Amino acid sequence: MKIGIIGGTGREGKGLAVRWSKAGHDVVIGSRDASRAAEVAEELNAEFGVSLRGADNAGCCEGAEVVLLAIPFSGHEATLTALRDALQGKILIDITVPLQPPKVRSVNLPEGDSAALRAQAILGEGVRVVGALHHISSDHLMNLEHQFDCDVLVCGNDPEARATVVSLVKDLGIRAFEAGVLKNAIALESLTPVLLFINQKYKADGAGIRLVGLGES
Ligand SMILES: NC(=O)c1ccc[n+]([C@@H]2O[C@H](COP(=O)([O-])OP(=O)(O)OC[C@H]3O[C@@H](n4cnc5c(N)ncnc54)[C@H](OP(=O)(O)O)[C@@H]3O)[C@@H](O)[C@H]2O)c1
Secondary structure: OEEEEEOOOOHHHHHHHHHHHHOOOEEEEEEOOHHHHHHHHHHHHHHHOOOOEEEEHHHHHOOOOEEEEOOOHHHHHHHHHHOHHHHOOOEEEEOOOOOEOOEOOOOOOOOOOOHHHHHHHHHOOOOEEEEOOOOOOHHHHHOOOOOOOOEEEEEEOOHHHHHHHHHHHHHOOOEEEEOOOHHHHHHHHHHHHHHHHHHHHOOOOOOOOOOOOOOOO
16 A cells, blocks of 8 residues: 655654555655655664655645554644545544653643544544554554564444454554544543553563453354
């Protein structure tokens, strides 16, 4: 697939870009600064033997079927408002966890709301917003030797978009499951601060979640 990554110069975006490129997808890294995106793409191509390109954030949306948003919550509203037209007709994967540093081990969702729901409200029904990947560590993504033993839950209102994202997450080497409507992102975004607390308390290297009780499915 053709994938654009808004904020692809950052910790989470780089690992996703490398893994999807390795899996055969055509990935463009986006940045507020096109030259920074090009530099990061070149560095990753040299280090990992992949074929990434760089563009500004609007440019990485051009021609993409799926766009992933990988920026801090502080820039969420302004970035999506600016890219509203560029994103029409696409699937947007929103991995944002609304954290309020330095209190990152405490849930910070606006009551009854979530980053993904806000994204849908800003972008309108012309964009199929899907929430996913909230619990996947950037360090694990960047380490291509790392074997994931956790699951990713994927929520969104459009079943076809959810299924597409489940398939893309599997291409990263991670088990993935559909987890209902976009409103369920409230649960997924809330769980990350819990895992961050567990990481600190038990000196864990990226605690995740794994579903049990699935039987043969
Ligand atoms: N890191 C993780 O392990 C992890 C795990 C799960 C989910 N997440 C979520 O993934 C998202 C990205 O996390 P990250 O750790 O990759 O973040 P990050 O490295 O701090 O930032 C990612 C990129 O966002 C851009 N950016 C920074 N501030 C911005 C602003 N105010 N407006 C627009 N763009 C801005 C920057 O790119 P340019 O300067 O090049 O534009 C930066 O390289 C967050 O919402 C986080 O909650 C992270």
